[in-house]
Amino acid sequence: MSAPGISLNGRYRLEGRPLFDVALDLPGGQWSCLLGPSGVGKSTLLRLILGLATGGTFDGTIRASDDAPLSDRVSYMAQSDLLLPWLSLTENVVLGARLRGESPDMARAERLIERVGLGAHRDKTPGALSGGMRQRAALARTLMEDRPVVLLDEPFSALDAGTRADMQELSAELLAGRTVLLVTHDPAEASRLGALILVMSRAGTQVWPGPPAAPIRAVHDPATLACQAALLDHLRKAAA
Numbered sequence: 161m162s163a164p165g166i167s168l169n170g171r172y173r174l175e176g177r178p179l180f181d182v183a184l185d186l187p188g189g190q191w192s193c194l195l196g197p198s199g200v201g202k203s204t205l206l207r208l209i210l211g212l213a214t215g216g217t218f219d220g221t222i223r224a225s226d227d228a229p230l231s232d233r234v235s236y237m238a239q240s241d242l243l244l245p246w247l248s249l250t251e252n253v254v255l256g257a258r259l260r261g262e263s264p265d266m267a268r269a270e271r272l273i274e275r276v277g278l279g280a281h282r283d284k285t286p287g288a289l290s291g292g293m294r295q296r297a298a299l300a301r302t303l304m305e306d307r308p309v310v311l312l313d314e315p316f317s318a319l320d321a322g323t324r325a326d327m328q329e330l331s332a333e334l335l336a337g338r339t340v341l342l343v344t345h346d347p348a349e350a351s352r353l354g355a356l357i358l359v360m361s362r363a364g365t366q367v368w369p370g371p372p373a374a375p376i377r378a379v380h381d382p383a384t385l386a387c388q389a390a391l392l393d394h395l396r397k398a399a400a
């Protein structure tokens with residue numbers, strides 16, 4: 161599976177006023193992590209790549225490095241889990257295949273459900289799951305799609321610290337070689353996962369110097385901890 165790079169260039173306007181300018185090259189086959197204050201336009205950027213409606217207008221270009229259309233090569237995990245309340249966890253995980261009229265690989269779905277730690281809950285409906293469990297179900301559904309480009313909007317935000325580290329490691333393993341854009345508010349997460357770390361502000365998007373080791377980085381790696389602290393300082397100053 162070849163995972164293209166993605167370049168974005170242009171200006172996004174909301175209600176006629178510029179919200180952000182973007183000039184970005186996301187490397188193919190690697191993780192890019194995007195941070196920035198609430199409301200700056202991170203989720204909007206993901207929706208632009210997906211070709212979904214945003215409520216504003218984008219003047220510019222979004223293209224894959226191989227110049228082929230992106231729309232059928234992307235899987236997306238939104239901030240809200242978007243699980244269908246009347247379906248079991250397993251049926252939610254295989255929903256994409258069902259909607260396309262394909263017969264899902266049930267064995268793969270079961271393996272993914274086990275890997276996200278929900279094997280004992282596979283027959284439950286979303287209403288019987290905690291927020292963190294629902295988020296892991298949505299992660300399993302996204303991983304099930306097996307696409308070369310994966311857009312993740314705060315995918316680990318509802319998880320306890322230990323489970324979050326586990327799910328970061330699982331996602332890094334299963335999405336190795338894909339082009340991943342992860343939106344996060346967590347400097348530690350960006351420092352562990354990002355081959356490219358990006359900080360978005362109204363003035364533009366800045367490349368943040370990441371730790372020298374390749375991701376995924378160990379939680380105790382000194383350069384990763386230093387990057388996390390410097391990023392947090394920067395984000396706090398920017399918000400002040």
Ligand SMILES: Nc1ncnc2c1ncn2[C@@H]1O[C@H](COP(=O)(O)OP(=O)(O)OP(=O)(O)O)[C@@H](O)[C@H]1O
Pocket residue numbers: 174179196197198199200201202203204205213214215216
């Ligand atoms: N469908 C929409 N119609 C109109 N405005 C919208 C729509 N969706 C988002 N917005 C506005 O666009 C701006 C950017 O929103 P967006 O969700 O992209 O920010 P964000 O950086 O992802 O924020 P957060 O970190 O809080 O998730 C905000 O001012 C928001 O109110």
